[in-house]
Amino acid sequence: MKVFSAIAVQRVVEELVPAFEKVHDCRLDFTWATAPLLLKRLQAGEKADALILNRAVTDMLLDTGRIVAGSDVVIASSATAIAVRAGAPKPDISTPEALKRTLLDARAISYTDPAAGGASGIYFAKLLERMGIAREINAKTKFPPPSGYSGMFLPTGEVDLAVQQVPELLSVRGVEIVGTLPGDLHMVTVFVAGIPADNTRPALAKALIESLRTPEAKALFRAKGLEPG
Numbered sequence: 001m002k003v004f005s006a007i008a009v010q011r012v013v014e015e016l017v018p019a020f021e022k023v024h025d026c027r028l029d030f031t032w033a034t035a036p037l038l039l040k041r042l043q044a045g046e047k048a049d050a051l052i053l054n055r056a057v058t059d060m061l062l063d064t065g066r067i068v069a070g071s072d073v074v075i076a077s078s079a080t081a082i083a084v085r086a087g088a089p090k091p092d093i094s095t096p097e098a099l100k101r102t103l104l105d106a107r108a109i110s111y112t113d114p115a116a117g118g119a120s121g122i123y124f125a126k127l128l129e130r131m132g133i134a135r136e137i138n139a140k141t142k143f144p145p146p147s148g149y150s151g152m153f154l155p156t157g158e159v160d161l162a163v164q165q166v167p168e169l170l171s172v173r174g175v176e177i178v179g180t181l182p183g184d185l186h187m188v189t190v191f192v193a194g195i196p197a198d199n200t201r202p203a204l205a206k207a208l209i210e211s212l213r214t215p216e217a218k219a220l221f222r223a224k225g226l227e228p229g
Helices: 007-024 035-043 055-063 096-105 119-131 134-138 202-211 215-223
Strands: 002-006 029-033 050-054 073-085 109-111 161-165 175-180 188-194
Touching: 002 007, 002 035, 007 029, 007 073, 007 188, 007 202, 007 215, 029 035, 035 050, 035 055, 050 055, 050 202, 055 188, 073 119, 073 215, 096 119, 096 134, 109 119, 119 134, 119 161, 188 202
Parallel strands: 002 029, 002 050, 109 161
Antiparallel strands: 050 188, 073 161, 073 175, 073 188
């Protein structure tokens, strides 16, 4: 069964897959990417039997009839945060003004390229504009590859700060979370599982979605930095 999934839930889902495959005597073929990149692939004609995307993309597919009405289920949500290299001093990001000073003082930072479609990258780019520091920060920004992790540049010392969703930051060894974006800058992305209208294995897709909402799955989501649905 073919599954398109956002990378923010990858660490959790990959741990749950072996047991699911054993119980249902099947093999799941995952494509991991940002939700907008997966949307482009669907619009280009690729097919999947199950989807795990952000709420915005899911709603777009529901509105156009490409996801079975009523099949969409919230499985988890994730906040955008800032991380540093493990052991490095944790800067002050407790208020919007403190965050602004910390970003300006940083030697280099990383966040996901908005062109790749990741929710945190799109939001953070707009936030820099809103704060009036986009030019200064983008001049010292290093973008990870599409579907990559901004935290990858922290252990090597290439950047001082990385911005991305909590589970994606935690996917990189050698980094530590400083905190989520402060005050009214706080941003949470909701992830939704759904069944495409042209799915050929609806019963198996439904079973997969149900497996992501068991108590064991919810505990694992929480352990990996997500809030289960």
